[in-house]
Amino acid sequence: MNYNLGKIYHGFKLHREEKVEEINSIARVFIHEKTGAKLLHLENDDSNKVFAIGFKTPPSDDTGVAHILEHSVLCGSRKFPTKEPFVELIKGSLNTFLNAMTFSDKTIYPLASKNEKDFFNLMDVYLDAVFYPNIYNTKEILMQEGWHYELENAEDELTYKGVVYNEMKGAFSSPDGVLMRGIQKSLFEHNTYGFESGGDPEFIPDLTEEEFLGFHSKYYHPSNSYIFLYGDGNLDERLAFINDNYLNNFEKKDIDAEILPEKPFKEMKEVVTEYSISNEDNEDEKTFMALNFVTGECTNDELYISLSVLEYLLLETQGAPLKQAILDANLGKDVYGSFDNGILQPVFSIVLKNSDANKKEKFKNVVFDTLKSLVKNGIDKKLIEACINITEFKLREADFQGMPKGLFYYMTAMDSWLHDGDPLIHLKYEKNMEKIKKALTSNYFEQLIEKYILNNNHSSLIVLAPKRGLADEKDKKLRTGLKKYKENLSVEEIQDIINETKSLINRQNTPDSEEILETIPVLSIDDIDQKVEELSVIEEDASGVKLLHHDAFTSKIAYLDFMFDSRTIAQEDISYLSLLTTLLGKINTKTYSYVDLSNEILINTGGIYFKNEVYGDSKDVLRYSTYLEGHCSVVVDRVPRALEILADIIKNTSFEDKKRIRELIRVLISRIEMKLMDRGHQVATTRLGAYFSPAYEYIEKTSGYEYYKFLKEIENNFDDRIDSVILKFQAIMNKVFNKNSLIVAVTGKDEEVSAVKKNVSEILEVLSDEEVQINKYSFHEENKNEGMLTPSNVQYVAKGYNYKKLGYEYTGKLLVLKTIIGMDYLWNKVRVQGGAYGAFANIVRSGNFMFASYRDPNIKETLKTYDNAAKYLDNFTTTDREMLKYIIGTISELDMQLTPSMAGDAAVSYYIRRISKADRQQERKEVLSTTVKDINNFSKLVADVMKMNYIVVLGNDGKIKENKDVFKNLENVFN
Incomplete structure (x- = not known):
């Protein structure tokens, strides 16, 4: 029309x-x-x-x-x-x-x-x-x-409850969260x-x-x-x-x-505030700082994107000049940037973590001196080219990690539209990218630094200092206040x-x-596709190596994974392998410094990174596969250059720069500490799974709390440990990077696959061709039932076990059970009535079954809710119409919208985990045929899982100690 x-x-x-x-x-x-x-x-x-x-x-x-x-x-x-x-x-x-x-x-x-x-x-x-x-x-x-x-009874203690109240108690538990909230408060x-x-x-x-x-x-x-x-x-x-x-x-x-713009400040504002650490924790190197600058208005379309590029250039790339100067000055252990362009007056922030308050002035001086030097001497043009290229690549790729493209476009449009600007200006990025490319032959970014940072008084310096027991202090003050309030109430009140x-x-x-x-509209069974989406791989040969091709239109971008079976290393070296994957591509090679390597990656590709991946087997509870994976996204005509760079990393990585290795370990520790406070449910469920699942034990050692302790031990004894750690790295690389343990995975059309086949020799030539020895890893199941103590204001409560170990088998009907328990029982009991921000069930093919809560004020009440789930299932009844809704909701999750790269990852995962299209079709059939009786019959399975009494709770140290009878062991997370 x-x-x-x-x-x-x-x-x-x-x-x-x-x-x-x-x-x-x-x-x-x-x-x-x-x-x-x-x-x-x-x-x-x-x-x-x-x-x-x-x-x-x-x-x-x-x-x-x-x-x-x-x-x-x-x-x-x-x-x-x-x-x-x-x-x-x-x-x-x-x-x-x-x-x-x-x-x-x-x-x-x-x-x-x-x-x-x-x-x-x-x-x-x-x-x-x-x-x-x-x-x-x-x-x-x-x-x-x-x-x-x-207040349920007159003699009870008066308390506050509410979903948002507890959600924000959790948000304010994280020092990173407190800092980000303080930045806007300081500037506006x-x-x-x-x-x-x-x-x-x-x-x-x-x-x-x-x-x-x-x-x-x-x-x-x-x-x-x-x-x-x-x-x-x-x-x-x-x-x-x-x-x-x-x-x-x-x-x-x-x-x-x-919303009226804030008038510019006449001078930088300084704010000192506090956040809580536990009573046993050390206050040294726990201070956060942020320098923040108000930069124009969001309706300035060129500035909107150019300052994003500048933030990436100064603070995000490997060896980013401002970040590196701060780390070189030994001011802290982690540095990152933030450019919030989603508000009327965008804010550019430089954040320093794990510092001390007495370094405040030096932090300011290093930042301003470094930026002045960059303005005077100019920014490396290769670095500028790299940052412009990766920005443009990501804009064109339009792969927003599973978020619908339309939603991303709406949020982008709203950044200007909300303030009476043109809703399309930030979507039409081409002309601004062309303007920004002038930086390759001019002092474009240097002028931005001078105007919006060096000569900008509308700024603030925030110092966020640690204080032992502050959370307990606040909790005591709150309880005392509520007690006094109650004492002043009349009987009637x-x-x-x-x-x-x-x-x-x-x-x-x-x-x-x-x-x-019945007022809520429901689709009919006829609205559901009876067939599963095609998510398969084609096995091909690439110079004698197995190549898995997922056929998908990718706008001429090749998504590549070079997957090396990592069971070639000894079990005691698993955590070293995980650390190695973090370092690869971020440290020097014999050919490039890590700065030059970063530039080459960003100029020629959409990113190269290495990861440690584990795939639980769908049929055998004790079996799992592990891979060190080198991932790359690249436009098809640059595949040859991308493989050259990957080959250089594999062959020529050098571990001589010990200072750089220490920096990266410290940054990694900092990011895991952020996860411990922000996404504690992930930490708790991984820890719990490690009690009874070999695959989860592996994950715990490569990304969980056990891995965090491993990194802390290396950091605390770095000078004594680093030489032996480097020897481990070299031994692992010699064993893992082997042609005979390699699978190549490509997502794209035939053109992308052809480009990889023609150039795969770049990788194969630098690999060992020795016979591969695959190790068998032992596993000892142990119920540790830990309370993991942090200064958080809330808890993350996890409980579960593996139902296959108890004699039960997987069926797609379990996915409907997951929907019913998660969106009905746990939602009502843990979130609505318990006041937690969230709760969920995780039930998977391998047999692992876990309940977990998110930002939860409770412990025993939540565990009791988990234990009562079986009784709920015994008595579960509903109408045909409501049962259909549960089935549709389950299918919706199975049919989650996937980007091409996500679809490729899923297809490879199915292949490795031995899940065929027929298996997925059978699973879908079982979901569609689930009845109320099927759900009732799961009562015994859930009861048996809960009876195993495998528990992990991560959260407030005082609350956990109050409930110490629940646990066999209390672990001080940050001690």
Whole structure:
């Protein structure tokens, strides 16, 4: 259908239409005549259709009202009054993406689906949720999702509870998180960015119901909305649906949502604050620092991208000049950069970790002296070329790690659109890349440094210092405050809190009626593809080496993996192998310095990196495969150069630069420490799995807590240990890099495969051809039941075992069980009632079965919930309609949208793990045929797994010690 400028289509007037070559889309910008709602449409042939609606939501305090609303509007609405329509959709939709997100200045509600009927169903539920939520007639929604006083009996201790409250307690447990939140606060004293949109736990309980409802009433209106449509769907039908069912019910409204820019500072602002470490921890080298600069406005399209390139150039590449200068000055153990261009006034940050507060002035001096030197003497043009090339490669590749392309484009458009800028300026990157390429023959980046950093007083220096027991101090203060508050309440006021608590618990425990559940639209079984997606590899030969080809269109990019069987090394060397993979490509070779090597990689490829991978076997619980993998993404005509570089790394890597090795080990430790605080559920489940699974024991030694301890031991004894460590590296390389243990994997079309075959000799010539010896690794199962102590404000609670070891077999029906337990039982018991931010079940072919919680205020209560899962399954019953929803939700996860590189990885994984297409088809058949009786029959399996009593809890040291009877051993993580 052709659209004409100035014409109105279902209430939407077309203001602009143009082809955006960079994203191969026709872009249309509409304004809704009656309400002023803005709509951007990107038309293309992508079958993964995206819809999103967003609102400008500038907070004026730290109560987290915007964040709490994001959760709360998805707790029932006018047409869909279920308590959790969001969860019901996940259970019963074929969505490829479904979520909601709160940013510093906006809240967005995006969804994606490849199924047209499903797409309209999802759009209907989301639009009704944002415009007609049940928050106005159900006060328990704010209590559950935001905060409330919890008191079941008059003699109990008064506490705070709430999903967002506990989520943000977890977020504020991480020093990196505290630092990032402090950066905006330091730079924006008078506008919305100085407030914490997610909510500061200290201030979340200040939010009143009146303020909560007022925020929705003001900002969640079509006149303040930004609507997005993307993909191959019928635009006319979509516009009609949005107008007729929603926007037409509203009138235009003047909404004061303008965000005024912060006036420039006259001088740099300095802020000193604290974060918590445990009482047993050492305060030395635990300080974080950040230098931060406000840089123009987000509507400056050239600056938007050029400062991103500059941040990468100065702080992210191997040997990045600013990062290297800071490390060379021994100011700290890790340095990274951040360029936040998603707010009105973007912020450029230089972050130093594991330092000491007395190095503050030296940190400033080194940063400014280094930048002055770069301005005076010029930046290496090869480095500039490398950073421009990798930026352009990633923009063209448009592979956003599983995120639908349409969602990424919407978020990019919103960066300017939200502030009355052109929504297309950041999507049309070509002309700006051409301008930036002038830096190859001019002082382009040097001028940026001078203007936006060296001569920029709108800046701050944050020092985040460690304080022993600060978390316990705050907890004690909170408990004391609540105790005093309770003591001053009358008997009637206490009873009111008890009644409100009981009212909330009653609502949470009362299932939605069948009538209410049926308001959520459901697809039929006919809407589900009965056949699995083709995810296979073709076995071919490349100069005598097995080549696995996954046939996929990749826009002439070859995704390559050189997979070396790493069981050629001894079991005691597994952690050394993992460290080696981190170093390869980041240290010198005999041909290149690590700086020059980085430039060569970035100029010629989309990236080269090595990883240590383990594949659990689908049929044998004790069997698994391990590989050292060299990965490369490269445009097809540069395959020869890419393989030359890979071969040089394999043949010529030098370990002589011990200082560089120490730097990389310290950075690695820093990043794992961030994971321990931010993604503790991953650490806990890996540790738990290592108790009973050989594959998980391997993962624990290569990326888990055991690996962290291994790295810390090397760092603490570096001078004594480094020579023996280097000998290990050399021995491992001699054994692993062998032609006879190599598999080559290629994702692409025939042209990409042909290019690899023609040039694979570059790799083969540098490999050993000796006979391969494959080692057998021993495994000793042990139930350690650890409490892992950290200064976190929350817990990550994991429990599980391997059901195959107990005599059970895998069936696809277990995936439906996973959906039911995760999205029904655990969601309601651990998240809704327990106040944790999340909880999930992990059930896989190899037999591993684990429950885990995320940012959880509880321990024993959560473990009891896990133990009671079997009883829940015994009594589980539901309608045919609800069972169909669980099945559809399970299929949705199986059919997750994959980028070409992800599809290639999946195909190779299936091959290594011995999962055939027939196996996957059988699994799908079992999912589609799952009945209520099947779910009931899993009760014994779950009970037997829980009876094994294998437990790991990572979290607050005080809380774990209070529950020490749960554990056999307490482990101080950071000691």
